[in-house]
Amino acid sequence: MTAIANKRKKPHQDIVFPIVNTCILVVLMFLTLYPVINTVAISFNDGTDALRGGIGLWPRQFSLKAYQALLTDELIWSAFGISVARTVITTVLNVILTSMLAFALSRREYVLRGFITITMVLTMYVNAGLIPNYLLISKTLNLSKTFWVYIIPTMFSCFNMIVIRTYISGLPEALAESARIDGAGDLRIFWQIIFPLCMPVLATVALFVAVGSWNQWFDTQLYNGSKKYLYTLQYLLKMKLATTNQSANAANATADALRTTTATTPVTIRCAITVVSAAPILVVYPFLQRYFVTGMVLGGVKG
Amino acid sequence: MTGSAGHNVPAIKVKKKGFFRTLWGQKQLMLMSVPMLLYVFLFNYYPMWGWIASFEDYKPKDGPLGSKWVGLQHFEWLFGRSEFLEGIRNTLAMSLINLVFGTLASILLAILLNEVRSKLFKRTVQTVTYLPHFLSMVIVVGMAQNIFASTGPVNQLIKALGGQEIFWLGEEKLFWWLVGVINIWKEVGWNSIIYISTMTSIDPTLYEAASIDGAGRFQRIMNVTLPGIKSTFMVLLIMNIGHLMEAGFEIQYLMGNSQVEHYSRTIDVFVLEYGISNNNFGRATAAGMFKSIVAIILLFSANWVAKKLDEDTLI
Numbered sequence: 001m002t003a004i005a006n007k008r009k010k011p012h013q014d015i016v017f018p019i020v021n022t023c024i025l026v027v028l029m030f031l032t033l034y035p036v037i038n039t040v041a042i043s044f045n046d047g048t049d050a051l052r053g054g055i056g057l058w059p060r061q062f063s064l065k066a067y068q069a070l071l072t073d074e075l076i077w078s079a080f081g082i083s084v085a086r087t088v089i090t091t092v093l094n095v096i097l098t099s100m101l102a103f104a105l106s107r108r109e110y111v112l113r114g115f116i117t118i119t120m121v122l123t124m125y126v127n128a129g130l131i132p133n134y135l136l137i138s139k140t141l142n143l144s145k146t147f148w149v150y151i152i153p154t155m156f157s158c159f160n161m162i163v164i165r166t167y168i169s170g171l172p173e174a175l176a177e178s179a180r181i182d183g184a185g186d187l188r189i190f191w192q193i194i195f196p197l198c199m200p201v202l203a204t205v206a207l208f209v210a211v212g213s214w215n216q217w218f219d220t221q222l223y224n225g226s227k228k229y230l231y232t233l234q235y236l237l238k239m240k241l242a243t244t245n246q247s248a249n250a251a252n253a254t255a256d257a258l259r260t261t262t263a264t265t266p267v268t269i270r271c272a273i274t275v276v277s278a279a280p281i282l283v284v285y286p287f288l289q290r291y292f293v294t295g296m297v298l299g300g301v302k303g
Numbered sequence: 304m305t306g307s308a309g310h311n312v313p314a315i316k317v318k319k320k321g322f323f324r325t326l327w328g329q330k331q332l333m334l335m336s337v338p339m340l341l342y343v344f345l346f347n348y349y350p351m352w353g354w355i356a357s358f359e360d361y362k363p364k365d366g367p368l369g370s371k372w373v374g375l376q377h378f379e380w381l382f383g384r385s386e387f388l389e390g391i392r393n394t395l396a397m398s399l400i401n402l403v404f405g406t407l408a409s410i411l412l413a414i415l416l417n418e419v420r421s422k423l424f425k426r427t428v429q430t431v432t433y434l435p436h437f438l439s440m441v442i443v444v445g446m447a448q449n450i451f452a453s454t455g456p457v458n459q460l461i462k463a464l465g466g467q468e469i470f471w472l473g474e475e476k477l478f479w480w481l482v483g484v485i486n487i488w489k490e491v492g493w494n495s496i497i498y499i500s501t502m503t504s505i506d507p508t509l510y511e512a513a514s515i516d517g518a519g520r521f522q523r524i525m526n527v528t529l530p531g532i533k534s535t536f537m538v539l540l541i542m543n544i545g546h547l548m549e550a551g552f553e554i555q556y557l558m559g560n561s562q563v564e565h566y567s568r569t570i571d572v573f574v575l576e577y578g579i580s581n582n583n584f585g586r587a588t589a590a591g592m593f594k595s596i597v598a599i600i601l602l603f604s605a606n607w608v609a610k611k612l613d614e615d616t617l618i
Contacts, residue, residue: 017520021415022424028412029431032488035446036434038456042449053454097339104336111325112333116340123347125545125602129591130571131578132353136346139363153346156339186331215439218553222579238441241448241557267449274445281437289430 036278043067043271050268066272075228075236076273083214083233083277086150090213094155095206099198101156102164103190120158134222144223147230154213160205167201168194203291211281233277240270357589370585377589387590389565390573393479394594397550397569400483402543408491410532413498414524429499432492440553447485447558448472473562482554497539498532505531541609545602548594570594 037057042050046061054060070076104110105117137153138144171194179189195202217234224230326333352367357377359370381387412432419425435443451457451471458468471481505527513523552571559567568576570590578587 014520017418018420021418025415025419025424025428029428032431032435032492034456035450035488038449039446053452054456054459056456100335101339104332107329107332110329110332110336111322112329112336116336119340119348120343123343126347126351126599127595128347128350128353129588129595130574131356131584131588131591132350133346134579135353135356135363135584136350156342156346186329187334190335211437215437215441217439217441234439234441237445238557241441241445270445271449274442278438278442282434285434285437286430289433 039271039274043268043275045268047266047268050266063268066266066268069269070272070276075231076233076276078229079231079233079236080276082147082150082230086147086216086232087210087213089151090154091206091210093151094157094160094209095202097155098157098161098205099164099195099202100190102161103168103194104186105161106165106168107186120161124158138223145227145230146224149219149223150213150216150232153219154209154216157209160208163205164198164201167198171197200291203288207284207288207291214280233273237270237273237277240273354588354592356585357592359585361585361588363584373585377586378593380586381590381593386568387570387573390568390570390590393555393566394548394550394569394571396479397482397555398547400479401486401550402547404483405487405490405494406536406539406543408487409494410498410536412491413495413502413532414528416495416499417502417528418520418524429492429496432495434492435489436493438489440551440557443485443489444554444557447481451481472558473560475563475566478558478563478566482558485554486551497535501532501535502528537609541602541605544605545598547601548598 034057038055041057041059042055043066044062044064045055045059046063047065049061101116101120105113105120107113133153137149141152143149143152175193175197176189179193184192215234217232217238220230220232220235221238355367356370358372358374359367360373361367361370416425416428419428449455453468453470457471462468469477471477509527509531510523513527518526548570550569550571552569552575555567555569556572556575559572571594574587574591574594577583577590
């Protein structure tokens with residue numbers, strides 16, 4: 001309707017359109033944030049009152065009970081620790097190893113460059129699938145029921161490698177060349193010259209890896225479901241998701257045992273765990289935003 | 304045949320000598336890349352050997368070589384199984400909903416953002432809409448359960464407008480669309496990044512020329528912006544077609560329940576239920592392998608069609 005009206009009176013188009021556009025985008029922001037704020041509001045509400053539902057953007061009966069319950073729960077603390085540990089270790093290892101490979105594959109003179117690049121890129125499209133991977137990790141490598149199952153299978157990502165390699169290719173060649181003339185080997189050139197220059201793109205990749213590791217819950221369920229002290233925060237939250245009926249997952253042995261816990265978990269506690277497990281991302285994210293957009297574009301265009 | 308092969312031997316030998324000498328000179332580069340190559344072989348290529356279990360009555364203790372060979376029996380079983388056929392249908396349906404509406408939504412958002420003059424407002428919208436991408440699916444499903452609960456905000460709105468309360472999470476006909484809505488909510492901002500960056504690289508003189516020729520705002524969008532993002536759109540389309548078999552499994556697994564299971568079970572959920580939980584590795588591997596092979600065929604076909612149409616291609 002407005003489109004037709006605008007077409008007839010051209011000068012008005014430049015006044016009406018920006019207003020309509022701004023309204024649409026404001027509504028979109030509201031819709032994006034509403035579920036997040038709603039969850040925070042419920043988590044600060046009184047438990048029995050919350051069962052009535054209908055809480056919007058603000059708690060109806062303010063209460064800190066849900067958070068007090070979390071603070072005294074040992075499992076939450078240990079899960080938090082495991083989540084932090086896996087995220088930090090994975091991120092550090094992944095960033096160093098991935099950028100090292102990216103550097104090697106950015107050297108035009110490297111004779112294995114083509115072969116290794118193709119081998120790596122194919123991994124983005126071909127996947128053996130859940131069962132063969134599960135058998136490799138749990139039966140062949142015997143990594144289940146250990147902390148290392150969170151670290152070892154996630155040390156490399158081809159997409160991130162391409163992002164870093166594209167960035168390195170954009171650096172002036174003369175930097176590496178002059179170091180080479182001074183007698184530096186490739187390892188030294190990488191570690192002392194290229195690596196420090198890559199910080200902006202490494203920040204992006206580190207954010208991707210850290211978020212991916214922090215948000216992971218399925219590896220816990222698959223490999224460490226029987227080890228409470230290896231639970232991660234996301235897995236704990238997954239267990240508390242109060243699905244009305246879980247029998248779609250009933251074939252899963254653990255789900256049956258969990259149903260008793262889910263039924264008794266008050267909605268406020270579930271929301272409080274949600275807030276706790278989302279908080280680190282919500283806090284860090286706005287500061288890193290300008291980096292990851294560049295990284296996303298670099299990888300998206302070349303990848 | 305033998306003649307030509309014999310003819311080639313000296314040439315290869317000369318080349319090889321040079322090759323290994325150069326390689327030795329690049330041992331530091333090898334040190335940085337070959338361990339990762341071995342890592343990828345172990346974690347990405349070696350498991351494909353496990354596909355052999357698709358043709359076996361696979362027992363982990365006997366391994367792929369010791370298990371009994373059953374030929375195509377698992378595939379026959381799969382295609383006679385309504386759960387698996389439903390899985391294929393659900394996977395494709397949710398992927399297509401996601402592909403069509405997700406792409407439209409992110410292009411629309413990119414166009415709207417591209418028309419915003421205020422830098423601050425643009426960045427605010429971007430920051431807010433990228434946010435859900437970083438939340439885990441567990442968190443997102445948890446929030447969705449609050450929002451779509453019987454006493455949740457959506458139902459309250461419906462009631463306030465005089466409608467009937469809807470049991471969103473237990474209505475099988477709604478499941479695909481609910482997944483579509485949640486996926487778009489989560490990813491629309493993130494997926495618009497690539498279009499926004501393409502739009503900012505469009506030559507501004509094109510817009511000026513269009514304005515001088517009397518094109519209004521909508522005509523500029525139709526005739527300058529949309530053609531400008533065409534090649535990005537094609538590349539992403541090919542990639543997404545290659546991923547059509549990946550409807551995701553997290554959201555379906557986390558939101559699924561017995562009332563909606565005929566519409567929530569994707570191939571991946573099927574593999575998980577039959578493979579890990581029932582210990583039926585052979586059948587589950589066959590299902591997973593079927594999925595991977597169809598995905599590769601889809602990717603190459605899409606790439607081939609794009610090549611025929613003389614568009615930008617991926618490979």
